[in-house]
Amino acid sequence: MLLHSESAGMAYSFAMRKSIATVVALTLGLAAIGAAAPGPPARNVILITLDGVRWQELFNGPERGLLGRDEKAITESSSYKRFWRDTAEARREALMPFFWTVAARQGQVFGDPARGSLAHVTNGLWFSYPGYSEMLAGVADPRVDSNDAIPNPNVTVLEWLNRQPGFRGRVAAFGGWTVLSSIVAAARGGFPVGEGNRPVPAPSSDRERAINDLTNDLPRLWNGNQVDAPYMQAALECLRERRPRVLYVMLGETDEWAHEKRYDRYLDAIYRGDRFIRTVWETVQRTPGYANATALILATDHGRGDAAVDWTDHGQKVPAAERTWIAVMGPGAPALGVRASSTASAAQVAATLATLVGEDFRRAVPAATPALPDIGVRAAAMVR
Numbered sequence: 001m002l003l004h005s006e007s008a009g010m011a012y013s014f015a016m017r018k019s020i021a022t023v024v025a026l027t028l029g030l031a032a033i034g035a036a037a038p039g040p041p042a043r044n045v046i047l048i049t050l051d052g053v054r055w056q057e058l059f060n061g062p063e064r065g066l067l068g069r070d071e072k073a074i075t076e077s078s079s080y081k082r083f084w085r086d087t088a089e090a091r092r093e094a095l096m097p098f099f100w101t102v103a104a105r106q107g108q109v110f111g112d113p114a115r116g117s118l119a120h121v122t123n124g125l126w127f128s129y130p131g132y133s134e135m136l137a138g139v140a141d142p143r144v145d146s147n148d149a150i151p152n153p154n155v156t157v158l159e160w161l162n163r164q165p166g167f168r169g170r171v172a173a174f175g176g177w178t179v180l181s182s183i184v185a186a187a188r189g190g191f192p193v194g195e196g197n198r199p200v201p202a203p204s205s206d207r208e209r210a211i212n213d214l215t216n217d218l219p220r221l222w223n224g225n226q227v228d229a230p231y232m233q234a235a236l237e238c239l240r241e242r243r244p245r246v247l248y249v250m251l252g253e254t255d256e257w258a259h260e261k262r263y264d265r266y267l268d269a270i271y272r273g274d275r276f277i278r279t280v281w282e283t284v285q286r287t288p289g290y291a292n293a294t295a296l297i298l299a300t301d302h303g304r305g306d307a308a309v310d311w312t313d314h315g316q317k318v319p320a321a322e323r324t325w326i327a328v329m330g331p332g333a334p335a336l337g338v339r340a341s342s343t344a345s346a347a348q349v350a351a352t353l354a355t356l357v358g359e360d361f362r363r364a365v366p367a368a369t370p371a372l373p374d375i376g377v378r379a380a381a382m383v384r
Contacts (some may be wrong), residue, residue: 029118042295042331043357046247046280047349049135050273051128051177052255052314054304055119057270058099059112060092065308066263079264083271095141096208098278099327103298107329108336110344110372119324119344121302126314126321128255131301131346132183136248138350138361138368149182157350157361159189161246164359172242174199174235175250176226184248196226208237213382218278221256228269232276239275239290245357251276258304261312263294295330297358331375332356348372 033093039350056063062083068074093100111119121200123130133144137154144152144221162171162326171191173184177197180186186193192201200208200329201268215230228251235249253269284290305311306320326344329335333356347369354361362368 004058011175012290042356043293044284044290045295045297045330045353045356046246046249046284047297047299048070048131048249048273048277048300049251049281049351050254050298050300051252052258052302052304052305053234053270053273053300053325054311055111055113055323056306057092057267058087059114060214061093061095062263062267063086063311066311077264079267083267095267097283098162099298100275101297102278103327103329104282105336106335107296107327107333108374109325109327109338110342111323111325114338115338115340117339117342117344119326119346121324121346125316126302126318127195128177129179129183132250134381135299135301135346136184137165138365139345140347147179149179151188152185154185156184156189158184158191158246158248160221160364161354161357161359161362162189162191167245170243170245172238172244172246173248173250174233174238175248175252176228176230177250177252178224178230178307180250182223192233194234194238196224199230203245205237205241208234211237222333225252225256227261228273228276232279236279236283239280240287246353249276249280258312263311275383283363293331295328295332295351296326297356298347299323300347302344308379313330326372328352328356328372329377330356334374344372344374345369346367 044062046099060362064074067077072172074080083091085094109337111117121131121134123134125145127147129147130140130144131156134140134150136156136158137152138157140152141154158171158173161167173180173191174194176195180195181193186195194201197216199211203209203212209232211234216228221227226229231249235247238244239247251273254273254360255343257269281296284294302314303323304314305320310318324346326349348371351361351368351371352375362370
């Protein structure tokens with residue numbers, strides 16, 4: 001009787017384990033099937049660019065040799081005290097805390113050479129207007145070969161989305177550079193652009209009028225450009241009060257301070273840009289209609305030189321300026337972190353932006369470069 005009972009118990013135990021294993025396998029299989037399906041698109045998308053920010057600072061933090069003329073000047077500099085840390089990971093996080101503690105962890109980043117990742121512009125000119133046009137039109141156009149304020153001959157993703165049902169009148173752009181409205185062909189596209197002396201193109205509140213008044217009172221540091229602060233505030237006010245579904249913000253101080261050979265102010269502009277990005281993201285996460293329904297793209301229009309003699313410059317004579325970076329987070333952008341063994345181009349931003357909100361830009365512009373890989377699917381589907 002004892003042997004029979006033991007045998008029956010063993011058989012029952014085996015049957016139970018097999019049954020449990022079957023249930024677990026079935027559950028995992030169903031989860032995998034569900035995960036492989038496309039996730040719901042974002043309702044809104046925000047694109048923020050930081051003009052001419054090098055991949056060196058983004059991935060490694062400040063470059064020690066650019067902080068001062070000698071070791072004493074380096075260690076006594078305010079930038080050293082604010083941003084220098086013992087490791088590249090700690091330095092980059094000190095310089096761009098939101099990017100590295102939130103965006104890179106919750107989204108994905110392209111362009112880290114240490115991970116075998118290349119991000120670049122394809123226009124061959126490596127300066128601003130061609131870079132922005134490539135980014136927003138999805139293709140490099142040899143006709144765009146200067147920084148002159150000539151309306152973009154290409155249909156940008158912003159202009160195209162503003163014509164689509166559900167997006168009409170829900171697109172806006174802001175930036176201090178007076179060429180911005182030409183880059184996005186705002187007159188043809190029919191959406192508001194805050195630039196130059198009018199961060200708010202059509203103010204209707206005391207706060208919006210105050211932003212414009214303050215901008216007029218600021219000193220003019222550069223020809224055709226302005227400090228970023230009023231455009232940051234105008235974009236935030238637009239987000240809170242006008243509720244765009246597509247928002248583009250061009251931050252330009254980084255490039256201006258680099259051309260002025262002010263590495264300290266270049267770093268400070270990066271840090272403030274990161275703080276603005278955090279403010280935007282935290283604003284959308286507490287705003288109904290935006291919370292958990294908004295995707296974010298971060299990018300740059302070109303790189304810069306990679307040595308002390310040419311870090312301030314870019315253009316065809318500076319081949320290193322081809323190298324850039326791109327980051328994406330939010331619905332439709334699986335949390336894959338810093339991508340390895342990958343190649344991305346600025347031209348992929350346009351289709352990526354449209355894909356994130358469930359639209360197909362290449363249907364209208366077949367020549368546009370496809371979206372970044374793995375955009376528009378749930379994270380679990382990316383498990384290899």
